[in-house]
């Protein structure tokens with residue numbers, strides 16, 4: 001995992017609600033058995049004018065100039081602004097990997113789908129929930145041609161923007177602690193090994209049928 | 217204190233509750249498939265960790281497999297054309313082999329979509345906690361179990377620790393009361409629920425389906441309903457245990473027997489929400505007014521009944537809603553006001569973990585029996601959910617009914633539900649599909665998906681356009 005403490009970056013706006021994980025990383029890229037290499041195919045189906053060809057994966061493709069992530073004004077953007085229910089649909093963590101590998105460090109939206117939100121913390125991608133009115137205002141500003149930069153401080157749970165706005169946000173305390181201190185979930189859980197073993201023994205005594213070898 | 221079903225399942229698996237709200241939940245069953253597991257196994261390797269409890273795990277390949285019977289007859293994975301798919305399938309085999317995880321391989325007649333295989337084998341039992349690196353794991357909640365879809369890092373976490381690191385969700389109950397009209401299926405109930413509460417309606421909640429219409433459903437129907445809980449935003453969907461649950465489970469290969477069965481029953485019979493238990497959200501739907509449903513847009517909440525038309529935009533819609541609506545219509549190649557029954561389809565897909573069980577096969581066969589596929593329907597794929605469903609259907613002669621009607625009878629797998637294999641929609645083509653997601657590109661880049669029940673998909677194959685199966689006679 002990558003820690004997250006503070007981050008300052010340019011915001012890029014994707015004006016869609018219900019951005020699903022199929023859109024973030026389409027299924028043809030889920031065949032990889034690795035954790036890396038997803039960045040170039042982030043939003044693949046709406047990012048390029050030419051469709052992806054599995055036969056010629058390396059082929060140059062023309063970026064769609066309408067798509068925000070392709071526009072010069074958003075070059076180097078690291079904070080993605082979107083509408084409600086971001087990351088709905090499939091549980092594929094590849095969606096988080098693709099965003100992260102493209103260079104996105106934080107997604108800001110009025111709401112997120114549960115599994116996506118959970119997954120994003122695992123790669124140090126910070127999902128920030130902001131009231132719809134605040135998100136609306138940023139969309140408006142950006143649509144009018146003004147770029148917005150935000151500075152995110154996870155420790156203080158505060159965010160300031162280049163327009164002079166100051167906002168607070170809330171992150172699950174456990175997740176915040178892990179991100180700030182670069183802690184790995186499995187490592188933390190294994191600190192409770194004794195408790196897990198103790199529970200497991202009681203559980204097995206109560207529900208022995210759950211512990212049979214799979215008879216395949 | 218009165219507890220909900222979710223409270224009971226949570227409490228009986230809670231290993232550790234921490235002050236910050238996070239908790240460790242013990243996991244009884246972990247289902248694995250080829251797409252979301254390789255990076256988890258790699259993670260175990262890198263940290264020199266081993267799976268905590270082998271017997272909790274079962275793996276099966278499903279997402280990438282070919283469903284062409286001729287290709288499936290070829291040895292091993294040689295029938296899988298695409299080298300990257302083949303590597304992913306082989307990687308599952310290798311990982312299972314190395315870590316000692318039980319695998320139902322492609323040659324095994326029990327192979328199938330992970331959410332069809334689990335219940336069939338009794339790997340899914342009431343009162344269990346079940347996880348799988350797949351969002352439709354909610355399916356298994358039909359058995360009064362607590363089933364979460366998880367991401368790959370969580371797959372690794374569960375492998376290493378046998379626990380899910382999570383926090384308690386809210387309790388949300390939907391009671392669907394009354395008797396449904398003839399021809400209204402579990403799929404229609406699911407779509408009606410999503411149409412009502414929206415795709416984010418149950419985000420952060422464990423969703424219990426209750427009420428007489430839910431009790432009236434078969435186990436297959438309850439699985440269809442719970443399967444789509446995620447399409448309403450809920451990670452978890454559940455139905456309380458009753459006689460039907462027990463009847464389904466009894467005699468399954470991995471179900472308890474003898475004394476253990478009796479002990480299990482004593483626990484399973486407590487798996488319902490107590491009267492007076494607190495629900496954060498509790499709503500009721502009238503089953504009697506629900507009609508067969510068809511989605512018209514690019515989100516499962518964009519749904520209307522078969523007698524309706526593609527909706528026109530609400531006058532009070534916000535700018536963002538207007539954009540979403542227009543984008544969906546443009547993508548789908550439709551106009552507001554167009555009657556659903558006038559929409560012609562190019563393809564039909566009957567399959568997926570939502571609707572590929574024997575009951576679904578029967579419902580579709582009943583509609584196409586003695587009829588012929590419409591000429592404008594290029595292909596109609598029927599993909600059973602597992603080898604066992606396939607065999608059962610063949611014993612009942614359903615395969616011949618499909619073939620005689622001009623539909624294709626395939627081998628089990630996820631197939632055109634997400635089109636990772638060769639079964640996919642070409643750009644601009646329109647499909648009546650029994651799967652669960654109509655997102656842009658879900659069934660193939662540029663493909664247009666309409667979600668329907670198996671009977672509706674079968675009726676569309678015959679009529680060439682959407683039609684209420686009950687009115688098919690008049691059309692053909």
Ligand code: SF4
Pocket residue numbers: 278279329330331350352568569570629630633634651652
């Ligand atoms: S059938 Fe579709 S939804 Fe179900 S597990 Fe396979 S890909 Fe996922």
